[in-house]
Amino acid sequence: MQQNRSKRYRAAAEQVDRNKAYNLNEAVSALKKMPPTKFDQTVTVSFRLGVDPKQSDQMVRGTCPLPHGSGKQVRVLVFAEGAAAKAAKDAGAATVNYGVFLNTLINFLIIAGVMFGVVKGMNRLKREEPAPAPPATIKDCPFCATAIPLRATRCPHCTSGL
Numbered sequence: 001m002q003q004n005r006s007k008r009y010r011a012a013a014e015q016v017d018r019n020k021a022y023n024l025n026e027a028v029s030a031l032k033k034m035p036p037t038k039f040d041q042t043v044t045v046s047f048r049l050g051v052d053p054k055q056s057d058q059m060v061r062g063t064c065p066l067p068h069g070s071g072k073q074v075r076v077l078v079f080a081e082g083a084a085a086k087a088a089k090d091a092g093a094a095t096v097n098y099g100v101f102l103n104t105l106i107n108f109l110i111i112a113g114v115m116f117g118v119v120k121g122m123n124r125l126k127r128e129e130p131a132p133a134p135p136a137t138i139k140d141c142p143f144c145a146t147a148i149p150l151r152a153t154r155c156p157h158c159t160s161g162l
Helices: 007-014 024-033 083-090 098-126
Strands: 077-079 094-096 138-140 147-149
Touching (some): 077 083
């Protein structure tokens, strides 16, 4: 671990009492008094909630919204008709009526099925039949397991009669 710390780190460390537990207002004011950095700073906050995470009814989950969002464009899909569809469209949502959505879904499934059949047929046509195996010209001796010609009557290795 690094032993030599920067001047900025040492100045910040002098402003904090490591043995003191700060409440939220004191911690935020202490953070604002710290010297500025050249990067985006991160703060880790620990809470002692007194729950047992092994118990399913005591699980703690949460989310934290980022100040500028997640960076991804959010699209909202609304299933509505009539006045609700108009209100959703005025709010900036992409509206889809049930009929249009179902029609598009059925068209997609039909096209996907046809494409699956076409690709399967093309693969079946493209598949090559394996060439038949050439007729055997050798056999194994039943006594010594040596390969011998098919027409041989005696094994050249063990001289047994076949």
